[in-house]
Amino acid sequence: MWIAKVIVSYKTGILDPEAKTIHNALISFPEGILSEGYRDINKVETGKYFQISFSDSIDREKAEELTKQACDKILSNPVIQKYTFQLEEVSK
Amino acid sequence: MKFGVVVFPGSNCDHDTYHVLKKVVGAKVEYIWHKETTLNFFDVIILPGGFSYGDYLRVGAVARFSPVMREVIKFANSGGLVLGICNGFQVLLEAGLLPGSLITNDHLRFRCQDVYIKVANNKTCFSRSYESGQVLKMPIAHYSGNYFADKETLKILEGTERIVFQYCSLDGNVIPEENPNGSILNIAGILNENKNILGMMPHPERAAEKILGSEDGLGIFNSLLRES
Structure with missing residues (x-):
């Protein structure tokens, strides 16, 4: 059975205020709580994760086609978002 | 002139909009359930504010796939008048009926407050009751009202006078300090290319009776009535 693991995130240049806030929180931790070096975290991005499972009758090629359609039509808004996905074969 | 107010699961300004149209404006109005597939009887369709489908996935994204939206898209593409308020604006953007995204x-922060908006274009079916440059007081109530579009789209919107409302100060200055959400160019409302679809974040239906603090929103409904 094929599954698709999809990550939808913002395109470069689109304001991601949630990520900015998380980044600020991370780098403003008081000394001694996180290991040395966390202040060098340059950037945080946020996104959404989707896992899609297909029927056994769907082969890899079809799963890829369907996932791409789902991403283009529903899971992402192409005005502001981009997506990546990986296909994996799993046994039930 | 007959108005239809679409009711999605999670709409919460549908009753306010219906009330204003029926009791304040005195227009003919009916609710349209989200499973409805016939819109023949209407002259104006309003997508109201709220949290359609719980704002799951992205604001407006799931509503865009409801049965009624297929008909709203057809209605809009054949020149029918469509007004999207707040969540309704978000649905129109997701449906591709308006450019950009919120x-x-x-x-x-979720912002629930009165704002001032300037009528940037009063030569539209939705804003003809106002003076050009008139400053209106209306409430906003949203978490995702930060209008974004790429430079090319903005240039087109500006060049074709499709920006109808912009956040401004009491005396009508469109300045960053009066921008409540980060919207590019202080945009509060825009039109489609054919100018028969308006999307706006502020709530005219909540500013249509004196007792509620402002009647400035009435002009939008009255403008639409003058279409008939």
Whole structure:
């Protein structure tokens, strides 16, 4: 059975205020709580994760086609978002 | 002139809009359930504010796939008048009926307050009751009202006078200090290319009776009535 693991995130240049806030929180931790070096975290991005499972009758090629359609039509808004996905074969 | 107010699961300004149209404006109005597939009887369709489908996935994204939206898209593409308020604006953007997108407010806070907006274009079916440059007081109530579009789209919107409302100061200055959510160019409302679809974040239906603090929103409904 094929599954698709999809990550939808913002395109470069689109304001991601949630990520900015998380980044600020991370780098403003008081000394001694996180290991040395966390202040060098340059950037945080946020996104959404989707896992899609297909029927056994769907082969890899079809799963890829369907996932791409789902991403283009529903899971992402192409005005502001981009997506990546990986296909994996799993046994039930 | 008959108005239809679409009711999605999670709409919460549908009753306010219906009330204003029926009791304040005195227009003919009916609710349209989200499973409805016939819109023949209407002259204006309003997509109201709220949290359609719980704002799951992205604001407006799931509503866009409801049965009624297929008909709203057909209605709009054949020249029918469509007004999207707040969540309704978000649905229109997701449906591709208006360009751009509404993203999370830049300060990450839900904003529920009165704002001032300037009538940037009063030569539209939706704003003809107003003076050009008139300043209106209306409430906003949203977390995702930060309008975004790429430079090319903005240039087109500006060049074709499709920006109808912009956040401004009491005396009509469109300045960053009066921008409640981070919207590019202080945009509060825009039109489609054919100018028969308006999307706006402020709530005219909540500013249509004196007792509620402002009647400035009435002009939008009255403008539409003058179409008939």
